[in-house]
Amino acid sequence: xxxxxxxxxxxxxxxxxxxxxxxxxxxxxxxxxxxxxxxxxxxxxxxxxxxxxxxxxxxxxxxxxxxxxxxxxxxxxxxxxxxxxxxxxxxxxxxxxxxxxxxxxxxxxxxxxxxxxxxxxxxxxxxxxxxxxxx
Numbered sequence: 270x271x272x273x274x275x276x277x278x279x280x281x282x283x284x285x286x287x288x289x290x291x292x293x294x295x296x297x298x299x300x301x302x303x304x305x306x307x308x309x310x311x312x313x314x315x316x317x318x319x320x321x322x323x324x325x326x327x328x329x330x331x332x333x334x335x336x337x338x339x340x341x342x343x344x345x346x347x348x349x350x351x352x353x354x355x356x357x358x359x360x361x362x363x364x365x366x367x368x369x370x371x372x373x374x375x376x377x378x379x380x381x382x383x384x385x386x387x388x389x390x391x392x393x394x395x396x397x398x399x400x401x402x403x404x
Contacts, residue, residue: 273308273324276388282318283350284365289330293346293366293385294378294399298332301343301367321348322388327367341377343367344393346385346400360386360404368396 284290284303292298307324309317319325327343329336346368351361362384369377375395384404390397397403 273392276322276392278321278352278354278360278388280320280322280352280388281350282320282323283348284319284323284345285316286318288319288365290327290343290345290365290367292329292332292343292369293382294368294376295380295382296369296378297336298329298341298369300329300331301327301341301369302330303327304340307342319345320350321345321352321386322392325367327369341369342372343369344374344389344396346381346389346396347383348386354387362386362404370396 288303290301292301305326306317306319323345325343328340347362347366351359381400384402385400390403
């Protein structure tokens with residue numbers, strides 16, 4: 270199990286179970302679908318939702334034959350819906366994207382396409398090591 274640090278921003282959770290994300294690493298997956306959100310505390314009839322720096326379980330919707338229809342753990346690195354940082358700045362990205370990670374928090378791929386949210390790097394430091402740009 271991963272020991273996750275608290276996130277400094279007030280992140281708007283906008284990705285419900287069933288949402289599709291682009292896979293931003295070179296693990297072979299192209300599109301992911303959220304199955305569950307780890308650590309979600311909800312109430313009756315409330316769909317679990319995820320946001321930037323959330324730890325999720327997902328299945329590969331599109332990709333090469335080796336990883337298609339497999340179930341993996343992932344971390345969300347970008348979301349379209351804007352969220353507010355502690356310094357008052359609002360941040361949003363062009364797409365919703367995630368990176369496949371192991372049970373220990375190590376990324377499966379060796380490189381990440383596009384920017385990564387600072388909140389994700391705070392929570393998962395190993396993702397920050399392979400990220401091209403951190404916003």
